[in-house]
Amino acid sequence: TQLLEQSPQFLSIQEGENLTVYCNSSSVFSSLQWYRQEPGEGPVLLVTVVTGGEVKKLKRLTFQFGDARKDSSLHITAAQPGDTGLYLCAGAGITSGTYKYIFGTGTRLKVLA
Amino acid sequence: GAGVSQSPRYKVAKRGQDVALRCDPISGHVSLFWYQQALGQGPEFLTYFQNEAQLDKSGLPSDRFFAERPEGSVSTLKIQRTQQEDSAVYLCASSLSRGTQANYGYTFGSGTRLTVV
Numbered sequence: 001t002q003l004l005e006q007s008p009q010f011l012s013i014q015e016g017e018n019l020t021v022y023c024n025s026s027s028v029f030s031s032l033q034w035y036r037q038e039p040g041e042g043p044v045l046l047v048t049v050v051t052g053g054e055v056k057k058l059k060r061l062t063f064q065f066g067d068a069r070k071d072s073s074l075h076i077t078a079a080q081p082g083d084t085g086l087y088l089c090a091g092a093g094i095t096s097g098t099y100k101y102i103f104g105t106g107t108r109l110k111v112l113a
Numbered sequence: 114g115a116g117v118s119q120s121p122r123y124k125v126a127k128r129g130q131d132v133a134l135r136c137d138p139i140s141g142h143v144s145l146f147w148y149q150q151a152l153g154q155g156p157e158f159l160t161y162f163q164n165e166a167q168l169d170k171s172g173l174p175s176d177r178f179f180a181e182r183p184e185g186s187v188s189t190l191k192i193q194r195t196q197q198e199d200s201a202v203y204l205c206a207s208s209l210s211r212g213t214q215a216n217y218g219y220t221f222g223s224g225t226r227l228t229v230v
Contacts (some may be wrong), residue, residue: 040223041223042223043221103156106154
């Protein structure tokens with residue numbers, strides 16, 4: 001069974017601080033996606049990383065795919081209250097013996113004004 | 114439609130009652146997925162359709178859960194004899210791509226929050 005473990009599980013920071021969220025697995029993924037989910041809504045895709053070592057930037061968000069394609073990170077610079085939400089990594093892998101799209105355990109971020 | 118639409122948004126069911134949750138995917142999307150999400154957790158896979166064919170139902174937690182997509186567009190997730198542990202948000206997603214590779218991610222609906230009392 002392939003799992004995506006995220007850390008930290010919860011994060012509460014002040015506006016303007018920087019933070020990093022990690023997504024780790026023992027298995028290789030061909031690609032990983034990051035989503036943000038707000039209360040009462042479905043996850044919204046932020047980015048896809050495909051190549052080992054790849055770095056993508058989306059305004060104040062920087063995403064990195066590990067060289068071995070087993071892990072990824074999301075770094076937010078100068079966090080704002082609007083960044084508050086549940087951050088999820090996801091990818092296609094083997095779980096319970098079949099190939100399916102799985103989500104990480106989630107990181108709940110709260111940015112205080 | 115422009116996005117994935119799910120109905121109802123909220124459903125309260127008495128234990129033992131049957132419920133049906135509807136998903137309208139983006140028009141033309143071949144793949145459709147159902148996920149179950151507990152509060153504060155990541156979504157857990159339930160089942161996957163490619164057009165009208167249910168190719169993977171390994172995530173359905175019991176035989177009380179049943180999903181269909183008879184014409185390859187709208188899908189219904191049915192839960193029979195609901196139990197309290199079925200309380201969760203049920204998310205539907207669709208994708209233009211076939212299969213579960215999803216290099217470009219999925220488009221999710223807003224979900225149905227089911228509460229069993």
